[in-house]
Amino acid sequence: MSDRSIIIATHDAGPSAAASTAPGAAKPPIRPRRRAWPTFNWRGLVAVVMFFLAWQLAVTFKAPGFHEIPGPITVVQTLVSDFLFTRSYWESWLISFKRVLLGFLFAQLLGVPLGLVLGSSRRFNRIVFPVFEMMRPIPPLAWVPLSILFWPTNEASIIFITFIGAFFIITINVYDGVRSIKQEHLWLAHSLGASQLTIFRRIVIPAVIPSIAVGMTLGIAVTWNVVIAAEMIASDSGLGRLTWEGYVSSTPPVVFVGMVSIGIAGALSTLLVDVIERRMMPWKRKR
Amino acid sequence: MRDMLDLNSAAAAGKPAAAGKVSIRNVSKIYDPEGARVVALDNFSVDFAPGDFLAIVGPSGCGKSTLLNILAGFDTLTSGEVYLDDKLLASVDRPLAPGPDRVVVFQQGALFPWKTVLDNVTYGLMKQGRTPRAEAEARGIEMLKASGGLDRIAKSFPSQLSSGMQRRVEIIRALINDPKVLLLDEPFRAMDTVNKVTMHRHLLDIFRISQKTIMFITHDLEEALFLADRVIVMTTRPGTVKLDIKVDLPRPRTREMMASDAYIALKERTVMAVREEAQKAFERGEKEMA
Numbered sequence: 001m002s003d004r005s006i007i008i009a010t011h012d013a014g015p016s017a018a019a020s021t022a023p024g025a026a027k028p029p030i031r032p033r034r035r036a037w038p039t040f041n042w043r044g045l046v047a048v049v050m051f052f053l054a055w056q057l058a059v060t061f062k063a064p065g066f067h068e069i070p071g072p073i074t075v076v077q078t079l080v081s082d083f084l085f086t087r088s089y090w091e092s093w094l095i096s097f098k099r100v101l102l103g104f105l106f107a108q109l110l111g112v113p114l115g116l117v118l119g120s121s122r123r124f125n126r127i128v129f130p131v132f133e134m135m136r137p138i139p140p141l142a143w144v145p146l147s148i149l150f151w152p153t154n155e156a157s158i159i160f161i162t163f164i165g166a167f168f169i170i171t172i173n174v175y176d177g178v179r180s181i182k183q184e185h186l187w188l189a190h191s192l193g194a195s196q197l198t199i200f201r202r203i204v205i206p207a208v209i210p211s212i213a214v215g216m217t218l219g220i221a222v223t224w225n226v227v228i229a230a231e232m233i234a235s236d237s238g239l240g241r242l243t244w245e246g247y248v249s250s251t252p253p254v255v256f257v258g259m260v261s262i263g264i265a266g267a268l269s270t271l272l273v274d275v276i277e278r279r280m281m282p283w284k285r286k287r
Numbered sequence: 288m289r290d291m292l293d294l295n296s297a298a299a300a301g302k303p304a305a306a307g308k309v310s311i312r313n314v315s316k317i318y319d320p321e322g323a324r325v326v327a328l329d330n331f332s333v334d335f336a337p338g339d340f341l342a343i344v345g346p347s348g349c350g351k352s353t354l355l356n357i358l359a360g361f362d363t364l365t366s367g368e369v370y371l372d373d374k375l376l377a378s379v380d381r382p383l384a385p386g387p388d389r390v391v392v393f394q395q396g397a398l399f400p401w402k403t404v405l406d407n408v409t410y411g412l413m414k415q416g417r418t419p420r421a422e423a424e425a426r427g428i429e430m431l432k433a434s435g436g437l438d439r440i441a442k443s444f445p446s447q448l449s450s451g452m453q454r455r456v457e458i459i460r461a462l463i464n465d466p467k468v469l470l471l472d473e474p475f476r477a478m479d480t481v482n483k484v485t486m487h488r489h490l491l492d493i494f495r496i497s498q499k500t501i502m503f504i505t506h507d508l509e510e511a512l513f514l515a516d517r518v519i520v521m522t523t524r525p526g527t528v529k530l531d532i533k534v535d536l537p538r539p540r541t542r543e544m545m546a547s548d549a550y551i552a553l554k555e556r557t558v559m560a561v562r563e564e565a566q567k568a569f570e571r572g573e574k575e576m577a
Contacts, residue, residue: 283446
């Protein structure tokens with residue numbers, strides 16, 4: 001009998017008069033409200049403080065391996081006194097960022113279209129994919145010597161290596177995105193009268209955007225990895241070089257200044273990419 | 288129901304209702320004819336008149352979705368013909384031709400997630416290039432409003448809706464093109480009973496008002512008997528007609544009818560046939576696993 005009352009309650013225009021006398025009954029179910037902000041993670045804060053404390057203590061009491069390592073206080077002192085207000089420090093930032101962004105941008109510009117075509121043209125895939133798969137397992141840093149030989153300037157070769165780092169990841173993600181498009185979407189677009197070109201532009205591309213976003217997230221992380229190593233090996237500028245010089249010139253605090261800077265730079269780029277991704281997918285906004 | 292009365296005028300805009308005669312003649316479908324030779328459909332024939340509500344019931348893998356895909360123009364056939372209003376729609380050597388005259392509503396739902404409800408609904412009108420945006424949107428809003436005030440969610444994205452709402456929007460997206468036949472591929476499969484009951488009411492309202500020919504595919508016999516004028520029970524693969532039953536329950540259908548003697552008699556006649564085929568499919572499935 002409860003079955004009957006459900007019909008009246010949920011069908012918003014049932015034949016029974018009961019429907020109109022109980023308007024409140026047809027409301028959608030109440031969702032549990034989510035907290036707008038996570039509660040403050042005080043355990044996390046304590047752990048971070050403990051980390052720095054332990055580091056400082058290990059240095060102060062010369063724990064094994066810590067003989068030449070500076071403590072956090074020294075690092076901050078060095079950062080403030082020797083770097084934060086110098087032009088060359090910020091130039092290192094700028095130049096590394098420039099390399100990352102250029103490499104990343106070229107990787108997007110070439111990787112996204114290539115992934116789209118690899119996913120949608122069988123013939124093209126048959127020809128190009130084996131070559132692609134042959135090159136993909138080669139780590140970006142293995143490209144360093146070749147890159148230096150090939151490109152006329154050091155700058156170009158570093159940007160190229162950065163590009164390599166992101167390119168394969170972006171392409172393979174987009175390719176995978178095209179292959180996992182719902183068949184129903186393509187069918188329906190066809191049924192509703194969309195042309196092949198429209199289907200590509202209006203169905204395939206939006207459907208692939210989430211995969212492009214994944215490629216961006218992974219790609220930006222790899223570009224920072226690669227650019228730092230490439231700078232250490234083959235460049236005389238940038239944050240990677242700054243870190244390496246700290247080591248070569250036996251000034252360990254500088255090594256830490258470099259590491260911290262790279263960490264912050266990487267985090268900033270990830271943040272930037274997140275913002276862009278959210279813009280790309282307005283349909284995934286929060287309820 | 289009163290708020291749905293506009294649905295027809297909104298959809299058809301004065302078109303004659305007497306269209307939607309479907310004739311499926313001796314259709315066979317063999318997948319991989321040179322290799323594994325999986326016979327999905329074997330000499331399947333059925334005719335349905337304009338305005339018929341036809342339900343096709345069968346165990347999973349019996350070829351009922353293949354049949355619908357052939358009708359929709361998504362899949363080729365190996366032999367036979369399909370006619371719509373006496374016009375050849377599909378045969379062996381005709382290229383695939385999906386069209387807005389027979390739009391499908393899928394079981395998993397296939398609203399475009401990157402488009403708002405309104406943009407989904409108007410997509411067909413816009414793509415066929417006949418309707419300017421403003422007019423398409425006005426008609427979309429009108430249709431949404433007519434089916435239970437859905438115009439209030441016109442600007443929402445599909446991910447923000449319940450699955451029941453999504454399916455209702457999908458049916459409207461099909462209906463706005465004034466199709467000759469509405470193809471429903473287990474659209475309520477993933478829903479719980481309460482939602483299903485609601486959706487059945489909505490669908491029956493739409494059927495009554497729009498007078499469209501509907502082909503409804505399901506594995507749920509009770510659903511089929513409750514909704515349709517005619518129920519075809521399919522055999523398990525290779526799929527052919529096992530039973531063709533006329534459901535002469537009066538319309539409008541109510542849930543109480545499911546307790547009536549007529550309904551129970553119908554169910555008794557069909558349920559054994561369905562179970563037999565399900566059992567066969569199950570046993571074959573086990574063999575394939577071994």
